[in-house]
Amino acid sequence: MKIWKALFExxxxxxxxxxxxxxxxxxxxxxxxxSNIPWLSELKCRICGRDMDCPDCAGIRRQGFICNRSAVRYEEPIIDWMARYKYRGDEQLSALFGDLLQLAWKRLTHDIPKLRGLPVAVTYIPLSQERAMERGFNQTEQMAQRLSSLQGFKVFELLKRVRHTEKQSFKSRTERAESLKHVFGLNREEAGRLYHWASKQKKQPVIVMIDDIYTTGSTLREASNVVRGSIPLPIFCLTAARS
Ligand SMILES: [Zn+2]
Ligand SMILES: [Zn+2]
Structure with a gap:
């Protein structure tokens, strides 16, 4: 396969x-x-892309994105590989997770064929400055870059973190949503670049927003609301794993 030739050069x-x-x-x-990859099989929730019945999406009134698709369930060995990538800095795994995003994109365009052939602006969830300093890289940015180079998409850094948040992993759904309020701000310079680029496209572009894991959707909901507040383009989310 072509991707692999490039990857292994x-x-x-x-x-x-x-x-x-x-x-x-x-x-x-x-x-x-x-063969150990826990692929997401059948789609049950058309909003968040889950393969089981989903009470989560039923009660949501306002969200900036239309739907999310993921490639795999957040189970072993994905949990281990993700930890190696994010916390132990094994950056070669960005290729694997970028590929998973491409599979999630294929899933999305399978469900919504109208998306095929549209210009795509990719953006991603930013890290806080503290976390970017300790980690040295942003995994979602690397994954977004990888997806974009595979698909010929254009990357825009539309969001910035205006506030640092503690780790989300141990919080309840409501705690997560609360702690994420006003965490993201629009990067006006990049939004300007996007406007300029979009005005030159023959068709109306869509925005694809990237995160590594979809848990309750609150991060993507908050981030997409910020983008939608200023940019009137439809937003779709892609995540490597669905927890
Ligand atoms: Zn192996
Ligand atoms: Zn759902």
Whole structure:
């Protein structure tokens, strides 16, 4: 496959999951690791892309995005690979997660064929400055870049964090939503770039917003509301994993 030729140019070919050397690769993984990927199977919730009945999306009144699609369930070995990528700085995994986003995009355009061939502006959830400093990179930005280079999309850094938040992982749904209020602000310079780019497109573009994991959707909801407040383009979300 073409992607893999590019990915492996100048790199030693080992499995990103277990480190075994590869004779053939499936998304940069050996056959065994690839067979352990917990793919999201059947779509049950058309809003958040879950494969089980979803009480979460029923009560939501206002959200800036139309729907989310993910590629995999947030289970092992994805949890482990994500932790290696985000917290232990194993940046080669950006390729795998970027590919998962591409699969999520394929899922979205399968469900909404009208999206095919439209110009796409990709944006992503920003890290707070504190976290960017300690991590040295933003995983969602890397994943957005990877998806965009695979698909020929254009990346815009539409959001900035105006406030630092504590880790979301241990919070309840309501706590999450509360703590995210007024966390994001619009990056006006990039919004200007987007306007300029959009005005030159033959068709109306859509915005694709990237995050690594979709949990309750509150981060993407808050972020997309900020973008929608100033930019009247439809927003779709892509996440690598659905928890
Ligand atoms: Zn492996
Ligand atoms: Zn849902």
């Amino acid at each position: 100048g790199q030693t070919i080992t499995c990103m999951g277990c480190g075994a050397s590869l004779s053939e690769s499936i998304h940069g993984l050996c056959r065994r690791c690839a």
